[in-house]
Amino acid sequence: MTILRTKQAVKSALQILRTSQKTIGFVPTMGALHKGHLSLVENAKLSSEVVIVSIFVNPTQFNNKEDFENYPITIEEDLKLLEEKGVDFIFLPNLEEMYPAETLLKMDFGDLDKTLEGAFRPGHFSGVGVVVSKLLNIVKPDKSYFGQKDLQQVAIIKRLVVDLCFDVEIIVIPTIREQDGLAMSSRNVRLNPDERLTATILYKCLVFAKDELLDGGDWFEIREKVTKRFHDEPQARLEYFELVHTDTLEKLKEIKGQKKVSICTAAYIGEVRLIDNLSIV
Numbered sequence: 340m341t342i343l344r345t346k347q348a349v350k351s352a353l354q355i356l357r358t359s360q361k362t363i364g365f366v367p368t369m370g371a372l373h374k375g376h377l378s379l380v381e382n383a384k385l386s387s388e389v390v391i392v393s394i395f396v397n398p399t400q401f402n403n404k405e406d407f408e409n410y411p412i413t414i415e416e417d418l419k420l421l422e423e424k425g426v427d428f429i430f431l432p433n434l435e436e437m438y439p440a441e442t443l444l445k446m447d448f449g450d451l452d453k454t455l456e457g458a459f460r461p462g463h464f465s466g467v468g469v470v471v472s473k474l475l476n477i478v479k480p481d482k483s484y485f486g487q488k489d490l491q492q493v494a495i496i497k498r499l500v501v502d503l504c505f506d507v508e509i510i511v512i513p514t515i516r517e518q519d520g521l522a523m524s525s526r527n528v529r530l531n532p533d534e535r536l537t538a539t540i541l542y543k544c545l546v547f548a549k550d551e552l553l554d555g556g557d558w559f560e561i562r563e564k565v566t567k568r569f570h571d572e573p574q575a576r577l578e579y580f581e582l583v584h585t586d587t588l589e590k591l592k593e594i595k596g597q598k599k600v601s602i603c604t605a606a607y608i609g610e611v612r613l614i615d616n617l618s619i620v
């Protein structure tokens with residue numbers, strides 16, 4: 340496994356592989372790796388001949404300074420895990436390498452970034468769009484792998500790739516969960532043991548709402564019950580719980596007549612903000 344720290348190093352390392360027609364698979368991450376990330380890597384290993392993983396905590400996608408400052412960093416462990424998985428290259432740039440100048444670029448994804456995460460994290464998807472564009476331009480992969488856990492990010496990146504004609508296939512990998520259903524996330528390490536137990540409320544409410552919807556329940560009544568459940572849990576604070584079209588993210592009131600529907604949620608558990616989603620149909 341080779342660690343590449345500069346754009347030039349990535350270019351040199353991948354050039355020869357590209358000319359010999361090897362499929363290059365790319366997994367962008369912000370590090371603090373867990374089994375969710377490793378599942379992206381395993382999938383990349385299965386469907387690409389060369390796998391490159393980037394680790395970069397991108398400042399421009401954090402709308403909250405404290406969240407950025409507290410973002411977990413575990414580079415040594417990350418490198419060990421990636422080596423064990425047989426990853427070929429790690430792209431580990433520093434801030435200057437990714438942002439040689441403070442970026443002036445702002446990205447607007449229309450209706451896709453005004454809802455859900457975008458509504459609560461202003462500027463977040465502009466930052467994601469900018470850094471993913473930079474990464475795709477540097478690595479020029481054939482395939483890039485993203486987790487379904489960040490459902491809105493997936494919808495936005497799929498659109499970014501179309502709008503900017505990036506020649507890359509976006510592959511979406513299902514959410515990996517802890518045994519009790521909590522979606523794996525780097526931020527989970529910031530939960531204390533009590534909060535860790537409380538955090539299962541997100542998945543429990545998603546499953547409850549899915550079952551009720553499939554039983555013909557009314558969405559607004561279901562959401563009312565979920566809101567109450569969060570209200571009764573002193574360590575939890577619900578930000579949103581929405582029924583949406585999986586690709587357009589349009590808010591829905593029912594599942595009748597729909598082919599791709601998901602429930603998306605975000606909530607604070609103590610000081611830690613978590614997101615999750617479940618597809619219904």
Ligand SMILES: Nc1ncnc2c1ncn2[C@@H]1O[C@H](COP(=O)(O)OP(=O)(O)OP(=O)(O)O)[C@@H](O)[C@H]1O
Nearest residue numbers: 368369370375485486488489514515523524525526
């Ligand atoms: N539980 C999971 N299952 C599958 N993919 C995941 C999971 N968690 C994260 N990913 C994916 O891994 C990639 C890198 O995500 P990132 O480094 O932000 O980790 P994260 O765990 O989502 O961190 P956090 O949510 O705390 O920011 C993204 O494509 C993300 O969707």
Ligand SMILES: CC(C)(CO)[C@@H](O)C(=O)[O-]
Nearest residue numbers: 367368369397467470489
């Ligand atoms: C795609 C990404 C690596 C861009 O910083 C980040 O948003 C993430 O880890 O999901």
Ligand code: BAL
Nearest residue numbers: 369400401463489492
């Ligand atoms: N996985 C999404 C990255 C973020 O929360 O900024």
